[in-house]
Amino acid sequence: QVQLVESGGGLVQAGGALRLSCAASGRTFSTYSMGWFRQAPGKEREFVATINWSGSSTYYADSVKGRFAISRENATNMIYLQMNSLKPEDTAVYYCVGSSGVRYASPRRSDYDYWGQGTQVTVSS
Numbered sequence: 001q002v003q004l005v006e007s008g009g010g011l012v013q014a015g016g017a018l019r020l021s022c023a024a025s026g027r028t029f030s031t032y033s034m035g036w037f038r039q040a041p042g043k044e045r046e047f048v049a050t051i052n053w054s055g056s057s058t059y060y061a062d063s064v065k066g067r068f069a070i071s072r073e074n075a076t077n078m079i080y081l082q083m084n085s086l087k088p089e090d091t092a093v094y095y096c097v098g099s100s101g102v103r104y105a106s107p108r109r110s111d112y113d114y115w116g117q118g119t120q121v122t123v124s125s
Contacts, residue, residue: 002026002114004096009119012086016123020081022096022116030074032099033106036081038092038121047107048094049081059105064090086123093118 008020020036035050049060049070058070067086072079079096097112106112 002098004098004114004116006094006096006116006119009094009121011122011124014086014088014123014125016086017082017084018086018121020083020094020096020119020121022079022081024077024079024096024098024114027098027100027114028077029098030077031103033102033104033111034072034079034096034098035105035107035112036070036079036094037097037109038090038094039118040089040092043092045095045109047109050105050107051079052105053103057105059107061107083121086121088123088125091121091123093120 003025005023036048039045051058051070055072069082095118096116098114100113102111
């Protein structure tokens with residue numbers, strides 16, 4: 001059974017930082033792209049960040065560029081999202097995603113086959 005489990009979410013004040021982790025099991029993602037999406041109340045699910053199979057290439061949504069950083073550890077089947085300078089508008093459920101076919105850093109939802117259950121990030125003002 002393929003499973004992606006996010007952790008590290010919580011409540012933080014504006015300007016603070018959080019580091020999200022995603023542990024994958026049931027299938028290795030070491031040769032495929034992974035990423036993060038988020039969904040805020042009343043909004044559609046949106047792309048946040050992605051990383052290619054080797055970790056050599058990343059791509060970010062304009063709204064988080066310069067503040068967030070995605071990374072991966074293929075030896076442990078883990079990806080991370082370091083979130084700095086958090087804003088109230090970053091409040092959302094954050095989802096870890098993995099692809100079964102795409103190797104480049106793709107922001108397209110359709111390129112991802114596996115989704116975690118999500119972890120809540122709340123940024124207070």
